[in-house]
Amino acid sequence: MAVATLAAGGAVAIPALAATTSVKVGDNYFVKDGGTKVTVKKGTTVKWAFKGHSVHNVTVKSGPAKFHSRNLSSGTYSQKVTKAGTYKIYCTIHGAAMSMTLIVK
Numbered sequence: 334m335a336v337a338t339l340a341a342g343g344a345v346a347i348p349a350l351a352a353t354t355s356v357k358v359g360d361n362y363f364v365k366d367g368g369t370k371v372t373v374k375k376g377t378t379v380k381w382a383f384k385g386h387s388v389h390n391v392t393v394k395s396g397p398a399k400f401h402s403r404n405l406s407s408g409t410y411s412q413k414v415t416k417a418g419t420y421k422i423y424c425t426i427h428g429a430a431m432s433m434t435l436i437v438k
């Protein structure tokens with residue numbers, strides 16, 4: 334059985350199936366690699382990891398599909414995205430100041 338491993342050069346091998354992308358949830362921001370925009374392929378599982386001290390949630394404000402997490406201050410929330418398009422996501426506790434864009438291709 335094949336096991337995905339990190340390439341020696343630093344590039345990350347992305348499995349064709351069952352891909353997961355992690356998004357950090359900090360105190361009043363969503364971020365991955367220094368930005369608030371995340372692009373994934375259809376069928377990817379997006380995993381939000383709650384790293385802040387405050388309670389936050391993941392809520393789709395607009396997009397091809399709606400989903401939302403419970404209020405969390407630790408742990409993770411995972412959602413498989415199967416519909417392509419642009420998802421505007423925010424935290425209902427902190428409003429527009431805590432938002433991100435998820436693009437599913």
Ligand SMILES: [Cu+2]
Binds near residue numbers: 388431
């Ligand atoms: Cu929040």
